[in-house]
Each structure stands twice: as structure tokens, then as C-alpha cells.
């Protein structure tokens with residue numbers, strides 16, 4: 001598992017660093033949360049199903 005962290009100006013693997021001494025921003029995980037298209041469209045599907053019920057399609 002990689003433990004790369006980043007601030008506004010650079011990357012680091014030093015886990016002891018909390019705040020960058022160059023740009024003054026806090027270090028955060030360099031990896032974005034896992035993208036899940038399934039979850040993204042779940043809400044959309046629920047609304048479409050409700051809409052279909054309201055119109056008497058289902």
C-alpha cells in the first residue's frame with residue numbers, strides 16, 4: 001500500500017508531516033476515494049422508478 005500524501009505544491013511520503021512548510025496547506029491523501037458509478041446512479045434509478053409508478057407505467 002502506497003502512502004503518498006499531497007498539499008497544494010508537492011507530494012510527500014513523510015507521514016509525520018501534517019502541514020506543508022512551503023504552501024501552508026495540510027497534507028491529504030493523494031488518492032481520491034474510489035469512484036462508484038453503481039452508487040452514483042442508484043439515486044437516479046430510484047427516482048425514475050418512483051416517477052414511473054406515479055405515471056402508472058409500472
Ligand SMILES: [Zn+2]
Pocket residue numbers: 007008009010020021022023024025
Ligand atoms: Zn505545499
